[in-house]
Amino acid sequence: MTSVEQIKSRLNIADVVQGYVKLQKAGVNFKANCPFHQEKTPSFFVSPARESWHCFGCSRGGDMFSFVMEIEGVGFLDSLKILGLKAGVEITPLDRKDKGEKEHLHELMDSAKKFFEARLKEDSRVIDYLKSRGVTGETAKKFGIGFAPLGWRNLHDFLKLKNYSGLEMEKAGLTIKSSGPQGSGYYDRFRNRIMFPITNSSGLTVGFSGRIVPWDAEAEKAGKYINSPQTVLFDKSKLLYGFDKAKTEMRKQDMCVLVEGQMDVVMSHQAGIENTVAVSGTALTHEQLNLIKRLTQNIVMAFDKDAAGIGAASRGIELAFENGFDIKIALVPLGKDPADTIKEDASKWKEAVLGAVHAIDFYLSVYQDRKSIEKNVLPYIAALPSEIEKSRWIKKVADKLEASEEAVWEEIKKIKKNSGSRAQAAGGRNIPTESHPKKTRRNLLMDRLKGFIIWQDKTEDKELKELFDKAKNDFNFKEEDFKESLALEAELLYSGSESLLTEAQAIIKEIEKDGIKEKLEETAKKIKKIELQKSDGEKEELNRLIGDFQTLMKKLNQL
Ligand SMILES: [Zn+2]
Incomplete structure (x- = not known):
């Protein structure tokens, strides 16, 4: 069994979803207000039998992994880790050594965060300053705001007692190595600063931003704010605060x-x-x-x-x-x-x-x-x-x-x-399209059709079978396109229908309409381009495109 199969066999999708959303029973399924769009009446369904979920409001759907990806805002590998932890299935890290070091540094950063938080509680001047800026105690706690006291080795000595080495602290960006005539040593990077932990998307502390206390005019020369340097954990260009x-x-x-x-x-x-x-x-x-x-x-x-x-x-x-x-x-x-x-x-x-x-x-x-x-x-x-x-x-x-x-x-x-x-x-590149959260309408309809075909996989209806075969051929569907999780939408939508054939035909018609609309848009773009250039040589091409446009319009109206 693969990790995915192991996890699916051990976890119930309803329990996974229930961890984030309160579900109500709806026959053999469950429903809820969708966590992915705002609504007042539930259109979000979970089917334990199909091991899948679907929302009719925003057309999202899939299996437990895609649910975790959406709700946690993480990629597939992270969803595997999150559910693996829940299911007690060990996910082999891609690089053991690398992962070991990262986890160790995460623990170190967490200790540092707790150290700063405890120092804040002891210092009324800093608390008063935060209050004067309007920050409540509750908010300070939510964001883990802390204080790095004045001095060269406060954090260093605290972490030393917890058996972290100077080198590890340096790797985490918390200390700086000095080499003077008396030999070398480490000293704290953040001194006399109000500390804002910077977390990754799962909430683990990966770096800090330190704001100088307003009464330390001398230190302000080093910068009002200083951030952690780039480390194994911290890359500020990939993070958003909060x-x-x-x-x-x-x-x-x-x-x-x-x-x-x-x-x-x-x-x-x-x-x-x-x-x-x-x-x-x-x-x-x-x-x-x-x-x-x-x-x-x-x-x-x-x-x-x-x-x-x-x-x-x-x-x-x-x-x-x-x-x-x-x-x-x-x-x-x-x-x-x-x-x-x-x-x-x-x-x-x-x-x-x-x-x-x-x-x-x-x-x-x-x-x-x-x-x-x-x-x-x-x-x-x-x-x-x-x-x-x-x-x-x-x-x-x-x-x-x-x-x-x-x-x-x-x-x-x-x-x-x-x-x-x-x-x-300036060195940019486009965001790969697979991270695009909104599918086109055409893709959504294609998914619906695929789901329909999986759902009625064993149909005895000859006409329906023929229609499926034709669609598979026309739209170039491949075996791997037919994910079981797509079937839930079709089942929920069409299980009471009088004629499944009519319903399937209607989906196919919509897909064809959308295809023509896409072509119309493309043709219109080309026409506009030629008209702007106003060159005579393109007359023929222009006439051809206008002809295409009219043919497409006719087709669309006939559907
Ligand atoms: Zn929704």
Whole structure:
């Protein structure tokens, strides 16, 4: 038996789901309000017999592994680990030595976090400072905020007593090696700093960000904040501060609120906006966008309206647009960050998030003249992957500048020609499409059809059998496409139907319609391109495409 089979034989899918969602009995199945989209009546079903789950609201579904992947926001290997632990099935690590070291360092980091937390409790000055910033005790506990006292070897000596070596502490980024005339030794990296643990997506501490206490003017020269260096555990370009605490709400709200500082995250959660995360002292990266993309395609960024802030975020916005995100801007009062705003009046921050405007609308309100719009707004439009989205914004820009849409299209084309995609030129690459959480409608319908075929695998109906064979052939289905977990949706949808044949035919018709619509969109794109070039030599090609378009329209209407 493989690990997957072993785990499936030992665990009941209803128990696994029940660990995250309260289930109600519904005949032989269970139902619940879907954890992946917001709803008031249950459309999320779990079938122990089929070992699968399906939601009719958001069309997600699969087996226990895909459920854990979705709800924990992790990849397949991690879902295997999580369920393996639950089932008591040992998952052989890919590299034993590597894993051993990591686990050891995780324990070390956890000890350090507890050490800092205990020191915070002893120091009333630091507690008073946090209170003055508006942080409650409960919030400090939730985020594991601590304190690294003044001194060179406080943490070092504590960890030494726990039998960790200086080398291990250095590997974890907690100490720095010194070599002076008296010989070499290790000293604490974080001294006299308020400590914010940085966790990975499963909530394990992998690094720290330390903020200098405000009364230590001398140390401020080393930087108001210092972060852990890159270690085996810590790579700040792949982490988002607060992600493990925000992921459930991010998925539920279908939105991620992105801020700049740790204090902004802490205060935003305290104000009830628990889908808030921050980048830790980096520009937004592909890896970070990938983390978000598993849960939502919608990002709200906080800005005050000063030019520096707007400029600094622009790279990240362009990258996010390129990767299919929808970006909105929440405006906070000038010169304030979200943390200050919340301390003064939490409702102001909530209003800002709820009233966030689309980033391109925002930029169109900031920039007025043609030159600055061309320079600052058009690159974002050029970065949008959808032609339909693009044309929507181009129309807006054309209206604002009182120019023709064609002229704006021309400018957009220049941007693409000049720099390719600017983010790509800067060393970026596209997020692989398999991490895309939203399947196309066509793919969803294909899955439904596959599920139907598995469900009625042993049908005696000759016509139905023929239809299945034809569909398998027409759509190029392969044996491995037929996953048992797909059958649940069909069973729940069609088990009471009068004619299964009619139902199956209807699904196939919808798939064909969608295929034609895709072709129509492609043809329309090509026509638009040729029309913009306005070259006479392309006349024939243009006529051919228009002919294709009309034929496709006719086909669509006949279906
Ligand atoms: Zn759902």
